[in-house]
Amino acid sequence: MKHPEWPRSGSPGIGELIRLAGSTPFFAIDGAAVEQRIAQLRYELPDGLLLCYAIKANPLPALLARIFRQVDGADVSSGGELERALAAGFRGEQIGFTGPGKRDAELLQAVRHGVRICAESIGEIARIGDISAREGRAARVALRVNPDVRVEGTRVRMNDDSVFGIDSVQIPAALQAIRERQLEFAGLHYYCASRMLEASAVNALHAACADEALRVAAQAGLELGWLNLGGGFGIPASRDEAALDTVAVGAHLQRVSDRLRAAHPAARIAIEPGRWLVGEAGIYVCRIVDRKTVRGRTWLVADGGAHHHLHATLQPDRETPVNLPMTLVQGAPDARTERVSIAGPLCVPFDVLARDIELPVAQAGDLLVVFQSGAYGASASPVNFLGHPPAAEIVF
Numbered sequence: 001m002k003h004p005e006w007p008r009s010g011s012p013g014i015g016e017l018i019r020l021a022g023s024t025p026f027f028a029i030d031g032a033a034v035e036q037r038i039a040q041l042r043y044e045l046p047d048g049l050l051l052c053y054a055i056k057a058n059p060l061p062a063l064l065a066r067i068f069r070q071v072d073g074a075d076v077s078s079g080g081e082l083e084r085a086l087a088a089g090f091r092g093e094q095i096g097f098t099g100p101g102k103r104d105a106e107l108l109q110a111v112r113h114g115v116r117i118c119a120e121s122i123g124e125i126a127r128i129g130d131i132s133a134r135e136g137r138a139a140r141v142a143l144r145v146n147p148d149v150r151v152e153g154t155r156v157r158m159n160d161d162s163v164f165g166i167d168s169v170q171i172p173a174a175l176q177a178i179r180e181r182q183l184e185f186a187g188l189h190y191y192c193a194s195r196m197l198e199a200s201a202v203n204a205l206h207a208a209c210a211d212e213a214l215r216v217a218a219q220a221g222l223e224l225g226w227l228n229l230g231g232g233f234g235i236p237a238s239r240d241e242a243a244l245d246t247v248a249v250g251a252h253l254q255r256v257s258d259r260l261r262a263a264h265p266a267a268r269i270a271i272e273p274g275r276w277l278v279g280e281a282g283i284y285v286c287r288i289v290d291r292k293t294v295r296g297r298t299w300l301v302a303d304g305g306a307h308h309h310l311h312a313t314l315q316p317d318r319e320t321p322v323n324l325p326m327t328l329v330q331g332a333p334d335a336r337t338e339r340v341s342i343a344g345p346l347c348v349p350f351d352v353l354a355r356d357i358e359l360p361v362a363q364a365g366d367l368l369v370v371f372q373s374g375a376y377g378a379s380a381s382p383v384n385f386l387g388h389p390p391a392a393e394i395v396f
Helices: 013-021 031-043 061-067 081-089 104-110 122-135 166-181 199-220 245-263 276-281
Strands: 025-028 050-054 073-076 093-097 116-119 140-146 183-191 226-228 269-271 282-292 297-302 325-330 337-343 352-360 368-370 392-395
Touching: 013 025, 013 269, 013 276, 025 061, 025 352, 031 050, 031 061, 031 276, 050 226, 050 337, 061 081, 061 392, 081 093, 081 104, 104 116, 104 122, 116 122, 122 166, 122 269, 140 199, 166 199, 183 199, 199 245, 245 269, 325 352
Parallel strands: 025 392, 050 073, 050 269, 073 093, 093 116, 116 140, 140 183, 183 226, 226 269, 297 337
Antiparallel strands: 025 282, 282 297, 282 368, 325 368, 337 352
């Protein structure tokens, strides 16, 4: 496992990034690196597949404005994300709205903009129907399905015993609700797992979901025009992890697409990666403000931590947290190295960016650069806790 080349040839140096950000801590996203990832998936995945961006991974407006023309759509999970997608340039028909607990005001917003609403319950379909009738337009409703399939290769699962989606056995009733409310059936949506690194596990999941979708459509006598197989492509965070083989995933998706098109000639598969597109394109930069020794352990204390970058500290999608790849930018050159742990400024025990990591000898004022920081950073962290200032976010 390696972190991306940094600074990338032609990209700003650390001094220029600090000038752009104004101060530490800050996140910096390499827009060209994100564009390269999009181009890579375009090359490796089947022609005609809809590549959508999961905005939850990083909803930074400058990033959305940069990439919206290069992807086919966006996945949003709140009215706020919907507003950001529309402001960036996405059209309503390009957007899918997922997530449980959608408020009526959010559903109204989605109906008015012609968004594909991925309903997560039969009750939600009823509420969409009421809003649709009042608005005098048939809402586009897909079903978010919670299939009875076994997911391997990750601990982050959104099917089985979870709140997400409509249980497979309830699909006939959900389709009947769509018919009764005279809503437009807009396809099936499956998103069962996240942070998947094994192509075999991804392919098995795609196959199982496609099998069920074809069976549902056949039993209901429906034309299936849109099948969303979700995202969940992971990126390695430690040396014992290998990158996902997206070539193998793409080859398998071609076979799935061929089967789908044989039964439903106008059908298109959609996927919605987020972390895989932006995670490795971002860095988080904070400053060392102190060094100390506690019970024989050397600690560096930084001005950034869990309040900006919770995933770097708690890492809720791993069984055991690991040190993300990081490097030190020294103010004064020192060739020596040392084993240290790194904490942020919060008065909580989980605010630890690294434990027992080998780094060059650090002094107060040096900069810590944390890689793999383009996804689930500022927007997924408790920025208001303790009143510390938020991190700046820039796209270069």
